[in-house]
Amino acid sequence: MISIRAQAFPFEAVRDLLGVVRALYTSAKARGAGRRDLARIERAGVLLREALSLAVQHEPGTLAHGSAWKKAEEAIEMVGTMVDALTPARPIVEAAAQRVKSRGN
Numbered sequence: 001m002i003s004i005r006a007q008a009f010p011f012e013a014v015r016d017l018l019g020v021v022r023a024l025y026t027s028a029k030a031r032g033a034g035r036r037d038l039a040r041i042e043r044a045g046v047l048l049r050e051a052l053s054l055a056v057q058h059e060p061g062t063l064a065h066g067s068a069w070k071k072a073e074e075a076i077e078m079v080g081t082m083v084d085a086l087t088p089a090r091p092i093v094e095a096a097a098q099r100v101k102s103r104g105n
Contacts, residue, residue, distance in 0.1 A: 005066045009055035014072050018048040019096065021079060026095035041082065047075035 025041045054068035 002063060002066045002070050004061055004063060005069045006061050007069075008060055009051075009065065009068055010072075011052065011055065014048055014052055014055075017072075017076070017079065018045060018052070020092070021045045021048060021075075022099070023092045023096035024079070024082060026099060027091040030095060031091065040078065044075045044078040044082070047071045047078070051075065 021041060021044050025038065025045065028037055028041060048071070051068045051071035054064050054071070058064035058068065
């Protein structure tokens with residue numbers, strides 16, 4: 001159920017999480033993850049992009065703004081199931097760094 005939210009949307013934090021999700025995807029793909037795993041990561045990214053889009057277009061206190069929050073929270077839950085204390089961060093950071101380097105050329 002979508003609820004109306006009066007709080008300002010956390011744009012910067014959601015953008016940060018989207019960057020983490022992109023790095024997770026790149027890292028997972030490089031290590032040969034299956035289609036199902038890649039699709040789960042991709043779905044989290046889609047939800048975050050949709051949340052950002054809705055939040056930009058709609059003011060706090062509207063149903064659409066509440067939907068943006070709901071999508072962001074759903075993505076957070078999904079990402080939380082993808083990583084744990086045993087997930088090494090190095091491949092994720094390296095994947096993100098490589099994306100930066102490849103766009104700088």
